[in-house]
Amino acid sequence: xxxxxxxxxxxxxxxxxxxxxxxxxxxxxxxxxxxxxxxxxxxxxxxxxxxxxxxxxxxxxxxxxxxxxxxxxxxxxxxxxxxxxxxxxxxxxxxxxxxxxxxxxxxxxxxxxxxxxxxxxxxxxxxxxxxxxxxxxxxxxxxxxxxxxxxxxxxxxxxxxxxxxxxxxxxxxxxxxxxxxxxxxxxxxxxxxxxxxxxxxxxxxxxxxxxxxxxxxxxxx
Ligand SMILES: [Zn+2]
Numbered sequence: 001x002x003x004x005x006x007x008x009x010x011x012x013x014x015x016x017x018x019x020x021x022x023x024x025x026x027x028x029x030x031x032x033x034x035x036x037x038x039x040x041x042x043x044x045x046x047x048x049x050x051x052x053x054x055x056x057x058x059x060x061x062x063x064x065x066x067x068x069x070x071x072x073x074x075x076x077x078x079x080x081x082x083x084x085x086x087x088x089x090x091x092x093x094x095x096x097x098x099x100x101x102x103x104x105x106x107x108x109x110x111x112x113x114x115x116x117x118x119x120x121x122x123x124x125x126x127x128x129x130x131x132x133x134x135x136x137x138x139x140x141x142x143x144x145x146x147x148x149x150x151x152x153x154x155x156x157x158x159x160x161x162x163x164x165x166x167x168x169x170x171x172x173x174x175x176x177x178x179x180x181x182x183x184x185x186x187x188x189x190x191x192x193x194x195x196x197x198x199x200x201x202x203x204x205x206x207x208x209x210x211x212x213x214x215x216x217x218x219x220x221x
Contacts, residue, residue, distance in 0.1 A: 007110070
């Protein structure tokens, strides 16, 4: 398997007034253009449309053809935006979900040292209005509270999701040892119950676990 060390983001870059994109059909058209250019497959590994649908490009195992000189070690992702088009919330959520999957599959973290726009390497306007969102995308990808579910953007469902969140909370809570000021790790709070890795308790010889509701943290003794 190729070693993945970075993710490179692209856009379509079609003129503003060009025909609307059509999901898989547009992906197929791009593939045709790339094959005509002499590539053996579509140049990108993934494409994402404004409805938040992720399309497969070429397999991850194949080196991409999307950023001349920087294809080795890279995964190329195209967010199908035209010139001047803003990425939708659905597209951003789908991208975050995809990056999380890639991160866990290849162990390549999502940070400012691993995720780039095409324009970071070559003189190009690509990835257009996606570029100023990269910082935010890194933050979302690493934030366990950020939901990638496309459905939750729907207005009605969003209300339900918010309600559910109150009763089905799953958040990271810092763990402290009594008398010490630095956190030694994180516990997971699910449905108001804190879960701590058993290895951590053994490591510190802990016999007592307390929940400090006021400061929302776990104290070990
Ligand atoms: Zn590009």
